[in-house]
Structures are given as C-alpha cells and as structure tokens.
Amino acid sequence: MPAPLEPIKKYKCTYKNCPASFDSERAMRSHKKHSEEHDYCAKCDEDFDSYDDLAQHKAFRPDMHGKACRVCGEEFKSTSGLRRHIELNHKVDQKLPCLGCGSEFYRASLLVEHLEFGHCSVITPEQFQGHIVHKHLVTKLLEGGAAYDRFMQKISKFDAAQDYEEEGGVGIDMPLDQDDDDEARDVEFAAIKPETAPEEPVPYTGPYPPLPSQSQARSVSGASDLSATMRKMSLGGNSESATAVGSRDGTSRTPTSSRQLNPWGGKAAKQLFPEAKPTPPPSEFSISYHDEQMEHEHGINIMNTRFWDPLSRDWNPERFYDTVVCKYYCPFICEQTFDMPDEMNTHILQDHRIARMKCPCCLKYFKSVTALMSHCESRASKCPINKAEDFNIFLDKMTGGFLSVEEKTRADHIHNPTVMVENPDTGRLEQYTPPVATYLQYSSSKPVDWKDPDKVAAQIGGSGSSQVFNYQGKLSQW
Numbered sequence: 166m167p168a169p170l171e172p173i174k175k176y177k178c179t180y181k182n183c184p185a186s187f188d189s190e191r192a193m194r195s196h197k198k199h200s201e202e203h204d205y206c207a208k209c210d211e212d213f214d215s216y217d218d219l220a221q222h223k224a225f226r227p228d229m230h231g232k233a234c235r236v237c238g239e240e241f242k243s244t245s246g247l248r249r250h251i252e253l254n255h256k257v258d259q260k261l262p263c264l265g266c267g268s269e270f271y272r273a274s275l276l277v278e279h280l281e282f283g284h285c286s287v288i289t290p291e292q293f294q295g296h297i298v299h300k301h302l303v304t305k306l307l308e309g310g311a312a313y314d315r316f317m318q319k320i321s322k323f324d325a326a327q328d329y330e331e332e333g334g335v336g337i338d339m340p341l342d343q344d345d346d347d348e349a350r351d352v353e354f355a356a357i358k359p360e361t362a363p364e365e366p367v368p369y370t371g372p373y374p375p376l377p378s379q380s381q382a383r384s385v386s387g388a389s390d391l392s393a394t395m396r397k398m399s400l401g402g403n404s405e406s407a408t409a410v411g412s413r414d415g416t417s418r419t420p421t422s423s424r425q426l427n428p429w430g431g432k433a434a435k436q437l438f439p440e441a442k443p444t445p446p447p448s449e450f451s452i453s454y455h456d457e458q459m460e461h462e463h464g465i466n467i468m469n470t471r472f473w474d475p476l477s478r479d480w481n482p483e484r485f486y487d488t489v490v491c492k493y494y495c496p497f498i499c500e501q502t503f504d505m506p507d508e509m510n511t512h513i514l515q516d517h518r519i520a521r522m523k524c525p526c527c528l529k530y531f532k533s534v535t536a537l538m539s540h541c542e543s544r545a546s547k548c549p550i551n552k553a554e555d556f557n558i559f560l561d562k563m564t565g566g567f568l569s570v571e572e573k574t575r576a577d578h579i580h581n582p583t584v585m586v587e588n589p590d591t592g593r594l595e596q597y598t599p600p601v602a603t604y605l606q607y608s609s610s611k612p613v614d615w616k617d618p619d620k621v622a623a624q625i626g627g628s629g630s631s632q633v634f635n636y637q638g639k640l641s642q643w
C-alpha cells in the first residue's frame with residue numbers, strides 16, 4: 166500500500182515530480198539547492214529542467230554568476246580562467262583515422278604513437294620517419310642559400326650525364342618502376358639540359374620549386390625571392406637531428422591572418438608563381454591527379470619525391486654520383502662520399518635519422534615524436550606551442566605531413582546570442598555576449614610525398630603482401 170512517507174507540509178518542493186515538502190520556504194530552497202535531482206539556481210531562485218539549462222543560464226548572467234562555464238556551470242572571475250578550465254576539463258575528442266590501416270584515434274598523440282612505434286599494419290616506422298626526414302630536408306633546402314646551391318651542385322653532375330646519355334637513348338633505371346613507362350619518361354624529362362640556358366625560357370607554372378631542369382625558368386618567374394619567401398614559410402631547423410620553429414636569423418614568425426592548412430601552398434606559392442593557375446580544390450582525387458599532371462609536365466620535384474630515401478621507390482643513388490671523383494655524395498647537408506650506393510644507403514639510414522625532437526617554444530627535447538606530440542597536445546602544459554600562429558606548420562613538419570590542425574569554435578559555443586543584462590553598478594541594461602571557447606581540431610592528412618600503398622603493392626607484384634614499400638632488399642643493413 167503506497168502511502169505518503171511523510172505528511173504534506175506547507176511548502177512543497179516546486180519541482181513537479183518531487184514529493185518533498187517543508188515547514189519553511191528556506192528549508193524547501195535548501196533542499197533544492199542540495200538535491201542531486203534538482204537543477205536549481207539558488208542565487209537567482211530559479212528552477213531548471215536540466216543541468217545543461219542551468220549551465221546555460223549561468224553563462225548568460227554575468228551579473229549573478231561572473232564568467233560561468235556553459236558546459237558545467239562552474240563560475241570564474243576572468244575569461245582566461247574560464248578558458249583554461251574548459252581546455253583542461255572539457256576536451257573535445259578527435260577523430261583521426263590512420264592513412265594506412267584506417268584505425269581511428271581520438272588523440273593526435275595516439276595516432277603518432279601508432280605510426281612511430283610500428284603498430285600500423287601498413288605504414289612502417291621507417292616509412293613514417295622517412296616522411297619526417299623528407300620534410301626536414303626539403304625545408305632546409307628551401308631555405309635557399311648555400312645548402313640549396315650545394316644540393317643543386319651535387320645533382321647537376323647526374324643531370325649533365327643524363328644529357329649525354331639522352332642522345333644515346335639510354336633510359337634511366339628506376340627500380341621497381343620499369344613497367345611504368347610514363348614515370349621513367351618523366352624522370353628523363355626532369356634531367357634534360359640543366360646547365361645550358363634555354364634560348365627562350367618557358368615560365369615554370371608548377372606549384373613546386375623546380376629541379377635544375379627548370380632552374381632557368383625559376384629566375385623568370387620572379388623566383389629571386391624564392392629563398393626569402395621560403396624562409397618565411399619555413400619554421401627552420403637548428404640541427405640535423407632537431408626540428409624547431411624559428412630560423413636562425415630569428416625572423417620566422419610570419420604573421421598570417423589564419424592558420425593555413427597547407428604549408429607548401431597558399432600565399433607563398435602564389436608569390437613564387439604568380440602566373441600559376443590556381444590549384445584545384447583539395448580533394449584527394451584532384452590532388453593526386455594534379456601531381457601526376459605536374460610530374461608529367463615538369464619532371465619530378467623535390468617536394469613529393471623521396472629522392473634521398475633508400476627505402477623509397479623514388480630512390481635513385483645515381484642522382485648523387487659525381488662522375489669526376491667517381492663517388493656518391495650524400496644527398497643531405499653532409500659532405501660524406503661513398504664508393505658504392507650500398508654504403509651510402511647505410512649511412513643515410515643510420516646517420517640521418519631524427520633521433521630527438523625539440524619543442525621550438527620551450528626548447529625542451531623529446532625522445533620521440535609521440536612525446537613531443539603529447540607535449541603539444543596537452544593544454545595543461547605551460548608551453549604555449551599549440552597557441553602559436555604557425556603551429557599547424559610546425560605540426561606538419563613534426564609529423565611528416567600526417568597531421569594538420571585547425572582552430573575551431575566548440576560546438577557547444579557556436580550558438581552564442583547577445584543578451585541584455587542589467588549592470589549592477591549603473592542599473593542600466595547592457596548588451597552581453599559570453600566568451601567563446603575554441604579548441605584545436607586535428608585531422609589526418611596525406612603527406613606530399615605519400616605514395617599510395619596499394620599502387621606500390623600492385624607494382625611489386627600484387628601478391629598482397631604487407632611489404633608494400635620498396636625495401637630493395639637492403640633492410641638487413643640496418
């Protein structure tokens with residue numbers, strides 16, 4: 166027999182479904198305030214149906230609640246205090262698929278860990294590291310100056326030799342690509358006449374800095390500021406083994422109005438190649454199509470060709486063979502020479518790995534990309550690296566192009582109406598818009614030097630083996 170547990174008192178709880186009643190209004194309010202069931206604002210004496218409604222109410226009543234968190238309702242004196250609270254307590258989960266195997270991760274550092282420590286069934290740790298080293302090397306070369314000139318010098322011997330062979334009709338040996346005639350032709354094209362000025366230079370319209378075959382055109386298309394522009398774009402690098410924001414002259418922090426997602430494109434590319442047709446919108450299909458077109462028309466480019474990497478199918482040690490001294494020159498900014506390509510492979514894979522990484526902001530060193538990524542991702546850390554204007558450029562470089570980032574308004578802060586609130590000092594109604602919280606939305610991206618594993622596997626023989634990258638049987642030398 167359900168009988169009322171208590172006799173009904175004078176002051177019934179104002180929540181309809183609550184049977185409690187009290188002798189005084191004060192007791193009733195105290196019950197609402199302390200009851201887990203009720204979302205009641207004691208300061209304003211208002212009942213709310215849900216916790217969310219109560220938090221929203223607080224966020225829009227600065228006169229009563231200061232700066233209140235609209236997720237949980239906690240109150241703060243300052244906007245910065247509120248923002249910090251939200252960053253620490255109300256993280257937005259990420260949705261980051263691995264480009265190789267498709268596994269999904271909710272933190273950027275977990276995706277990096279997956280790639281860096283060999284947890285991926287498709288992308289090997291060496292391959293991942295290769296993308297990072299490539300970024301690093303290309304960035305250095307694009308800073309221009311002596312490093313770039315020296316690199317061009319190293320490969321010019323090869324190009325000159327190819328010129329000669331060209332007449333004899335000798336093709337270029339492209340390991341594992343012999344059946345791909347188009348690709349081989351492209352490389353030949355890239356190697357044509359690097360040192361003699363064409364009589365009528367054809368303006369280079371590609372999106373990438375050209376190899377020497379286009380170097381004449383480069384000067385035509387106003388690229389005398391190549392190194393200047395690139396230096397601004399680049400985040401620099403202080404040593405072979407550390408990745409860092411800030412070029413040596415300390416002028417790297419480029420003020421940009423928004424975080425650019427594609428560090429190689431955008432403004433800088435336009436400045437470099439004012440005549441260039443706009444790049445097609447970045448859908449996966451159009452980018453690879455575009456790249457193929459570019460390669461077809463202009464030969465290989467150092468941006469997306471892993472020319473230095475013995476583990477890549479782009480590897481061609483002959484590029485670095487000096488026919489005068491009969492030795493191979495290390496492609497890196499390193500003057501070591503080798504008699505045999507194998508010796509150079511070993512050297513590259515052993516000595517040009519990135520052993521540790523540096524946070525450009527707080528200058529701390531990290532033993533792995535994963536550790537540096539955690540450091541960047543953590544908003545609890547005092548280091549403001551992830552608040553840097555060009556954080557996305559650093560991220561791109563640090564992860565070898567596998568991650569990009571964008572600052573976004575939190576979904577629960579998008580709806581942000583302006584309300585009228587009485588100013589307690591003047592008694593007048595004033596407009597009030599609560600502070601908006603943003604978060605960093607990471608996304609998986611495709612490195613510029615990415616080669617589709619399926620395509621490579623098919624070329625290897627389509628056996629469906631997991632060895633999709635070109636090891637050339639050199640793995641035992643590690």
Ligand SMILES: [Zn+2]
Pocket residue numbers: 178179180183184185196197200203
């Ligand atoms: Zn109640």
Ligand SMILES: [Zn+2]
Pocket residue numbers: 206207208209210211222223226229230
């Ligand atoms: Zn209130």
Ligand SMILES: [Zn+2]
Pocket residue numbers: 234235236237238239250251254255
């Ligand atoms: Zn909160």
Ligand SMILES: [Zn+2]
Pocket residue numbers: 263264265266267268279284285286287288
């Ligand atoms: Zn994976």
Ligand SMILES: [Zn+2]
Pocket residue numbers: 495496497498499500501512513516517
């Ligand atoms: Zn070297």
Ligand SMILES: [Zn+2]
Pocket residue numbers: 524525526527528529540548549550
């Ligand atoms: Zn730091």
